[in-house]
Amino acid sequence: MSKKRNGVLAFEDGSVFRGLSFGARKTVLGEAVFNTSMTGYQEILTDPSYFGQIVTMTAPQIGNYGINPADEESSGPKVSGFVVRDLSPIPSSWRSKEDLDSYLARNEIPGITGVDTRTITKRLRVHGALKACLSTGELSDEEAVARAKDWPGLVGVDFVKEVTCKKSFTWDKEGKDKTPFTVPGTSLEPEVLDRPTHRIVAFDLGAKFNIYRKLRYHGFEVEVVPATTSAEAVLERQPKGLFLSNGPGDPAAVTYVHKTVAALIEKLPTFGICLGHQMLTHALGAGTYKLKFGHRGANQPVKNLETGKVSITSQNHGFASPQEELEQRGAIVTEVNLNDGTVEGLRHKDLPVFSVQYHPEASPGPHDSDPLFDDFYHLVSKHA
Numbered sequence: 001m002s003k004k005r006n007g008v009l010a011f012e013d014g015s016v017f018r019g020l021s022f023g024a025r026k027t028v029l030g031e032a033v034f035n036t037s038m039t040g041y042q043e044i045l046t047d048p049s050y051f052g053q054i055v056t057m058t059a060p061q062i063g064n065y066g067i068n069p070a071d072e073e074s075s076g077p078k079v080s081g082f083v084v085r086d087l088s089p090i091p092s093s094w095r096s097k098e099d100l101d102s103y104l105a106r107n108e109i110p111g112i113t114g115v116d117t118r119t120i121t122k123r124l125r126v127h128g129a130l131k132a133c134l135s136t137g138e139l140s141d142e143e144a145v146a147r148a149k150d151w152p153g154l155v156g157v158d159f160v161k162e163v164t165c166k167k168s169f170t171w172d173k174e175g176k177d178k179t180p181f182t183v184p185g186t187s188l189e190p191e192v193l194d195r196p197t198h199r200i201v202a203f204d205l206g207a208k209f210n211i212y213r214k215l216r217y218h219g220f221e222v223e224v225v226p227a228t229t230s231a232e233a234v235l236e237r238q239p240k241g242l243f244l245s246n247g248p249g250d251p252a253a254v255t256y257v258h259k260t261v262a263a264l265i266e267k268l269p270t271f272g273i274c275l276g277h278q279m280l281t282h283a284l285g286a287g288t289y290k291l292k293f294g295h296r297g298a299n300q301p302v303k304n305l306e307t308g309k310v311s312i313t314s315q316n317h318g319f320a321s322p323q324e325e326l327e328q329r330g331a332i333v334t335e336v337n338l339n340d341g342t343v344e345g346l347r348h349k350d351l352p353v354f355s356v357q358y359h360p361e362a363s364p365g366p367h368d369s370d371p372l373f374d375d376f377y378h379l380v381s382k383h384a
Contacts, residue, residue, distance in 0.1 A: 007112035009054070009083060009120070010144035012131040012151075017120060021136030022087055023104030023111035029151040030054040030080035032132035033318065034121045036297030039065075040364025041100070045082065045109070046073040048163040048206030049274065049316045051248035052154050054081040054132050055296075056120050064088035066096025067103040073208040073363060077107045078163065078248075081134035083120065087113035110136040128292040129318060155290060159249030160257070160275070163206040164227040171202075171212040171222040195219045198240040198380045201268075203227055205257065205275050206247030210363035215243065218373040220380075228256060231263035241380040242268040244276025246359065251278035251288045251319050258282040265353050269383045271376040272355030274317055280346070280355045286325035291342070294318035295358075298365035301338040302358060304345070310338065313358035314365025320357070321346070352383050 007021035011032060034056040035044055041062050044055060062084040082104060091099050104111050112134060124130060133139075133148040199221040202212065207224070215222050223237060227247075234242070242264050254275075261283035264270065272280045278288050295315040302313045320342045323333050335345030335356065347354040354376075360369035 006136065006138060008133075008135050008139055008141065008144045009112055009115060010133045010141060010148050011123070012145070012148045013127060014145055015123060016141045016145065017112075017115040019112040019115035020087075021110065022101045022113055023082065023136065024108045025136050026108065026110050027133065027135035027137055027139055027147070028054070028080045028110055029131070029133050029147060031154055031318075032056065032120075032124060032130045033294060033296055034058055034117075034124055035316070036299060037314075037364055038298070040298065042067055042071045043073045043208075043363050045077040045079055047208055047246075047316060048074050048078045049246050049248050050079045051159045051163050051206065052080060052157075053248075054083065054134050055079050056083040056117050056124070057085075058117060058121050060085040060117070061088055062086070063091065063100035065093035066091025067098040067100060068095045069097060070095070073210060074163075077104065077109045079109060082109060082111040083115060083117065083134070084111065084113045085115065085117040087111070110134055112136065124293050129294060155250050156253050157249055158253040160205050160227045160247050160254050163248060165204045165224060166226065168223060168225040168229070171224055172216050193217065193219055195377070196381075197221050198377070198384060199223065199238075200241040200243055200380065201225055201234050201237055201239040202243040203229070203245060203257070203276070205245045205254070205279070207245035208359070208361060208363060210361040211245060211273065214361045214370070214373050219377050227254070229260070231260045234260070234264060235267065239268065240384045241376070242270040243376075244270065244272035244279050244355070246274035246276065246316070248275070250290075251275055251282060254279065265348070265351055269352040269376075269379045270354075271372075271379070273361075274357060274359060277346070277355035277357045278319060278321060280353065281321040281326060284326065284329045284331055284348070286321060286329050286331075288319045288321055291318055291320050295337065298362070300358060302335050302344045303338050304335050306334055311368035312366045313344075313360075313369055314362045315358045317357060352379050354379070
């Protein structure tokens with residue numbers, strides 16, 4: 001980590017924060033957002049939903065338990081940049097294989113520490129997500145602000161094509177990874193469920209690995225396909241169900257997925273998570289809109305309107321679905337966010353289709369919503 005305060009984070013509104021640089025030596029542009037999770041920074045860094053974003057962590061000390069390859073949620077970090085209050089210089093965990101500074105440097109991701117993350121977070125809450133420039137080189141405040149202003153933003157941009165897999169594959173083809181998360185020698189080794197296996201197609205819109213692990217554990221053979229796969233190509237595989245993953249960017253821009261999903265939900269039981277929920281929204285003919293600063297963290301309260309149950313959920317999204325439009329197009333809104341009343345879940349009145357705006361695989365986060373994978377299994381079994 002640099003001992004000189006040459007790191008700069010500048011916003012389009014002219015505000016500038018100076019700090020110590022770490023990670024890669026470079027300048028990046030992106031949308032500034034914040035995450036309120038207390039742990040799970042490596043999972044956040046490698047979540048493809050953060051593609052194109054500069055993430056500020058609200059927890060004050062980051063890096064204290066290091067980096068472990070087993071905690072990757074994709075093929076390496078997907079964030080544009082990383083902002084923390086206090087970078088821990090010495091990892092303290094028996095699982096750690098590398099420190100955060102070295103990890104980000106190796107993956108060409110710049111970071112800045114020693115800045116007031118509370119002030120940054122408050123600014124983003126008051127003014128909304130802002131276009132930003134993060135530089136760990138010798139860049140003046142004026143130049144950093146100018147670059148932030150010039151960045152076009154992510155509204156109307158298709159980032160899914162940047163993170164989706166290049167070709168189809170079967171997750172855990174040999175059947176060796178049947179648990180959602182394991183640490184040898186600990187209690188984190190759940191028993192494998194003994195049930196028939198259903199083959200499904202999972203659209204990789206920027207999926208997290210733990211979603212595939214959860215699907216595999218709950219009784220699915222998961223064939224992962226690129227986001228550009230046609231409805232005809234999916235049906236040729238003769239799956240029993242369809243899964244739509246999380247992902248980055250503006251959901252309205254991914255029109256080719258809207259068209260494909262609209263054709264497939266007439267034929268296959270379907271479950272969507274996060275961006276997958278928004279793909280279903282568009283497939284039903286409704287739209288999406290951008291939230292002021294989004295939901296990013298592992299403590300979002302969600303109420304199920306049908307059962308009255310409240311779950312604490314892990315979330316990462318900057319867009320939402322309008323309730324009135326969904327209801328006009330045959331959807332029943334099943335869940336809402338208790339902080340702002342936005343739609344968090346839906347099911348269709350007539351089709352075997354449902355989705356949630358949050359992350360039931362919760363990596364990191366609570367496990368309140370894990371039964372949704374069971375719900376999907378029983379839905380597929382019923383229509384198989």
